[in-house]
Amino acid sequence: MRVSSSRLVSAVSNEGALGVIATVGLSEELPDMTPDYPTRAEIGLRQVINETRSSTSKPFGVNVMCALTNYDSLIQVSVAGGVDAIISGAGLPLRLPGLVSDPHVKLLPIVSSARAASIVCRTWKKRFSRLPDAIVVEGPLAGGHLGFSHEELENLEALQLERIVAEVLVVAREFGSIPVVAAGGVFDGTDIARFLRLGASGVQMATRFVCTHECDAADAYKQAFINCRKEDIVVIHSPVGMPARVIKNDFVERHLRGEKVNFGCPYHCLVTCEPAVAGYCIAQALVASYRGQMDKGYAMCGANAWRCDRIVSVHELMEELVEGTAAALRNQSPNHN
Ligand SMILES: Cc1cc2nc3c(=O)[nH]c(=O)nc-3n(C[C@H](O)[C@H](O)[C@H](O)COP(=O)(O)O)c2cc1C
Structure with missing residues (x-):
């Protein structure tokens, strides 16, 4: 919800990571005379994509939730706007490849189980002869909407992200080494190193990036x-x-x-x-x-939000994460003494 808009996204992409535009609520800052909601949302998204592009020459993506009634039109605007990646969850994005004919736009479904990963891969392959460019595995410690039931969330031990990532990696290998991205509760370099060692190709983070100067949300x-x-x-x-x-x-x-x-x-x-x-x-x-x-209203947050203790720049945060990951990988390396 606008928390990740052009300022944050371009700052993240300029640091070499993939900034992702949240596509909900983009019509809210437009003057009131524009027409119906879907059209306003399209105008808002086009505007944020253009603002982002004017602040970075690096790749960036959009996140479009399946639960949105204007899902198709937001995907179309994103493709026409030349975004590099579409990340889609809050439901299984089974129709996504049918809306994106450009093979250069990377498609990343968000799943919370190996079963969901398998359904997405099988469906995309059968219906569209396409596979995900990467699979985002979102665990129970993530912020915002969660792909688990309230009952499941009461037993967090059984839902460890590490375990779900390992299971999704098996599915990803069955379909030919699709990269897997771990998300939910990843807080520092030690966490990132842990998932890389497990076989993930990267991580998706939100909570830490809310606590940056560049995050588009208000100070409160x-x-x-x-x-x-x-x-x-x-x-x-x-x-x-x-x-x-x-x-x-x-x-x-x-x-x-x-x-x-x-x-x-x-x-x-x-x-x-x-x-x-x-x-x-x-x-x-x-x-x-x-x-x-x-x-x-309220702030959505990941389970580790209480560990955030200061607002930093995206540059400082990225430096901390990259150095922390490198140090953790060195320390855990079998040759380390
Ligand atoms: C403030 C906030 C807003 C979010 N909005 C979205 C969203 O619009 N769509 C989505 O798929 N995930 C959303 N998420 C989930 C993140 O994309 C991410 O996968 C997850 O929060 C990662 O865990 P972390 O917050 O512990 O880093 C949001 C998370 C936060 C904290």
Whole structure:
């Protein structure tokens, strides 16, 4: 939700990683006279892609959630805008290759199990003669929406990302060495080295990058990360129809008590949302918090957000991560003495 927009994305890509634009809520900063929601969202996305391109010559991607009602049009705008990669989850992106004829655009499904990875690979191969360019494996410690049930999340031991990555690697090898990217709770170089040693080709990180000067969200959003304690991080039932990890505040407590925020649904943005029972509009709540109005929404975060203790530049963070990974790989190397 705009938290990862042109400023953060270009800074990350300029450091040699792949910055990823979040494609929800992009119409919110447009003047009010533009037409219907899907058109506004297209205009907003085009604008962010152009802003990003003017700040970096390096590759960058977009994240488009399957649960969005305007999924197809956001994919089309992304392809036409020349993005280098499309990362897609919150549901299985089984139709994605059918919407992207350009083979140069890398396609990365997000999965939370080997079974889901296998379904995506089999379906893409059969229907489109295409395989994922990489598979993002998102574990139970991730931020935002989670691909696990509330019951599953109560037993985190059984859901270790390391185990899921190892299982997905087996599927990836069956289909010819598809690179696997680990996501969810990866916090420092030691974590990155652990996943690389396990056979992952890379990691996807969000929480650490919220606590950067370049992150597009308001300072109050970043401060919620800096100030939160471990016990403030909770998993709620989101109107998206999936569990979501967030930082508890008054808004979340009111929601947990069952209080409802009256809202007229201005646009039906989520396939899975039922406005009559949702309790509040998640799009409005996330846009409000992105703008720093934390009384009207909440911050999504990964399980390790409580470990963030300062705001740094993307350059500093990347340097810390790269050096930390190199040191951890050296220390763990069999030749190390
Ligand atoms: C503030 C925030 C917003 C996120 N928004 C999205 C999103 O729009 N789509 C998505 O697929 N994942 C989203 N995620 C999940 C991340 O892409 C990522 O996989 C995960 O949070 C990685 O774990 P980490 O936060 O511990 O690094 C979000 C995460 C955070 C913290």
